[in-house]
Amino acid sequence: MKESYLPELNEMYQKIATQLQQHNSLPxxxxxxxxxxxxxxxxxxxxxxxxxxxxxxxxxxxxEKLGSYENHIINFINRETRFI
Known part of the structure; x- marks a missing residue:
C-alpha cells in the first residue's frame, strides 16, 4: 500500500500545505x-x-483491518483530488 498510495498522498499534502501557507500570509x-x-x-x-x-x-x-484502511485511502484520494 505504501508504494501504491504514498507518492500521490505526499503530492496532495504538499499542495494543501502550500495553499494553507499562502492563505496564512493574508491578513x-x-x-x-x-x-x-x-x-x-x-x-x-x-x-x-x-x-x-x-x-x-x-x-x-x-x-486484519488493512483492506478497510485501503478502501478509506482510495475514497479519500478520489474525493480530495476534486477538492484541490
Whole structure:
C-alpha cells in the first residue's frame, strides 16, 4: 500500500500545505474552504503516518483491518483530488 498510495498522498499534502501557507500570509479571517482544507490536511497527515509504519510494527489485529484502511485511502484520494 505504501508504494501504491504514498507518492500521490505526499503530492496532495504538499499542495494543501502550500495553499494553507499562502492563505496564512493574508491578513483576512479564515474562510470556510480554508478550514476544510485544514481538516483535509490533518487527515492526510494521519494517513501518511499510517503508511509509514514499518511492517514489523504492524500487529495481527491491524493486519486484519488493512483492506478497510485501503478502501478509506482510495475514497479519500478520489474525493480530495476534486477538492484541490
Amino acid at each position: 483576512t479571517q479564515p474562510k470556510l474552504d480554508q478550514l476544510e482544507k485544514m481538516n483535509v490536511f490533518k487527515m492526510l497527515e494521519r494517513i501518511i503516518a499510517f503508511l509509514q509504519v514499518s511492517k514489523s510494527n504492524i500487529s495481527p489485529n491491524f493486519m
